[in-house]
Amino acid sequence: MPSFSMPSRRRVAAAIALAVAVPFAATACGGGGGGDENKIVIGTKFDQPGLGLRNPDGTMSGFDVDVATYVAGELGYSPEQIEWKESPSGQRETLIQNDQVDYIVATYSITDSRKEKVDFAGPYLVTGQSLLVREDNTDITGAASLQNNKRLCSVSGSTPAQKIKDEYPGVQLQQYDTYSACIEALKNGAIDAVTTDEVILAGYAAQTPGAFKIVGDTFSEERYGIGLKKDDTEMRNKINDAIEKMESSGAWKEAFDKNLGPAGITAPTPPQVDRY
Structure with missing residues (x-):
């Protein structure tokens, strides 16, 4: 058996500790985008005024952005800890499945075909x-x-x-x-x-x-949900709790009126979340 000096033992112990810690860090919440526990990666649209818009100064605004920010706050993240990732319609499922985002709030209609690939919290808005x-x-x-x-x-x-x-x-x-x-x-x-x-x-x-x-009147029904990893029941329940709190506190209506009221749209009654 080879003998180790004290510094060598310390180096070996440090290497073992690092090897054990790395897998846990990679799977921590906030893993969408690299495993940094001090941030959360949220997908949204960058080109939809009133919903998800990246402004010329780099800030984000819109109803979806406000909902996403409120949910992040309930999960323990400040606005400064949010990393926004553009999520075009055709890429949303892929971004979630590849762990590039923690969740997506991007005019994301809940459909049966999409639920085969991802899970949804909500709905947080019903439109048409x-x-x-x-x-x-x-x-x-x-x-x-x-x-x-x-x-x-x-x-x-x-x-x-x-x-x-x-x-x-x-x-x-x-x-x-x-x-x-x-x-x-x-x-x-x-x-x-x-x-x-x-x-x-x-x-x-x-x-x-x-x-x-x-x-004219609306001629379809679209139920917007927050997309997240398939079968992540714990996260879905936490997000649903946050949506319900936002709705009951008045923050939901305030966000709707601020972002979409200028177009003459009256805030609807917030929808009941689906606890499937």
Whole structure:
């Protein structure tokens, strides 16, 4: 058996301690993004005013951002400990499955197909598909009035675009990569209306007061949830507790009114979370 000097023994002990500690650090809460226990990584949209928007100075704003920040606070993280990660619609499940985020709050509709890949806390908001037109438009009053060969814009591969294809075949549907591109086309007259969830449209309307208006009733139901790792029941329950506290405390309505009220949308009754 080889003999070890005292410094050698200390080095061996330190190496063993490090080897044991590393796996635990890597799996700590806040692991989405590298295992730093002093931060939490939250996914959201960076290009949706009123919901999830990265401002020119690098700060984040919007209803989804406020909900995500409140939840993080209930989990023990201050706003300064949040790392925001952009989460485009088509990448959300992958970001969660690959541990790149701890959870996602990004106009993320709860669907059965998505629940096969990730879990959801919530819902924290129920909305529906609607229409945005220019302020001076008088001939588009709802989905039925689109049938007369109106030019409608939505995002490629989105649920709203598919619904239009399935239920309103008389519409000239144009699909862009982003809603901001649709808004620009609406502004310059290239299209007649934009369709997606009402709260998303409200954010764009509020960003340019007097330019656009939302018309007609909603014609779908979208239940927004907070996406997280599949089968992480403990985390889902903690997030659901935070959502319920935000709703009952009045902070939920305050956040809604601040971010989406300027578009003329009245805060709805907060939805009951689903404890599945």
